[in-house]
Amino acid sequence: MDNDGIYGELFDKDFKRLGEFIYTNYGINLYPNKKVLVKSRLQKRLHELGIKTYAEYCDLVLNNDPNHKEAVEMINRISTNKTDFFREASHFDFLSSDSLNNYLSKTGKKKITLWSAGCSSGEEPYTIAMVLSEQKQKIPLFDFEIYASDISTTVLKKAKNAIYPDTAIAQIPMQYRTKYLLKSKDKSKKQIRIAPAIREKIKLFRYNLLSDKPPINKTFDIIFCRNTLIYFDRQTQEKVIANIIAILNTGGYLYLGHSESLINMNFALESVGASIYRKI
């Protein structure tokens, strides 16, 4: 008997209960066409817990999980975490362009604070850190700190380890590879690790973008929230963006994913590049 037979059906009734819970708590919409995907992503978890049916699993998450321990495990499996180094590369050109110098001279700041919101396994914040480390060498006294958060503890663990298969570095420019990546001593491993000087620039933490509480007691000069809003409906997107820009400094920049936009949304932001906005 295959695993499908062991765990039975994910009935529409249970899929709906799970979907409502995930939408309310994490903003992610489980459309009906996601049922097969959800079922297969949760199957291993049922096996680990020795639970025989999806109905039983729903009861556990919805009614018998006072400390949200299982909800954390579930969202680790449900969330989609695709990411890459230098993903949507034009953003990193803009980040290191005159926009940075202009911002520093307008604000009189030497040090800026960034947030990678929905950072997945770390490729995005490490890319930002590499790009800004280059700028640090060119701009006297310039410095930066990067906060990076995600809802999934699985990807945050990967980000903390900062170890990636060597196939993941294709988009990293050669001159960055020699400076900011360490090769595994064991050649058979075909892995790289982000160098300590870059790793120590990133502070990782778990944060739900639907939360009404700000992530930390700071405001930000630059916020990356890329390819995360696409999983939310319009109402949730508006709420998340409103919360984000409340803690973005005036004149600071918000980067969204290339397929995300703020068309027909009413925020004090001006468009300054492809999915890049400045707070006015």
Ligand SMILES: C[S@@+](CC[C@H](N)C(=O)[O-])C[C@H]1O[C@@H](n2cnc3c(N)ncnc32)[C@H](O)[C@@H]1O
């Ligand atoms: C597709 S990845 C994008 C990663 C990176 N920003 C990029 O563009 O390559 C989206 C990330 O958003 C996270 N996410 C989804 N819902 C979230 C929520 N409610 N709060 C915080 N992060 C969430 C997922 O766990 C996932 O790692």
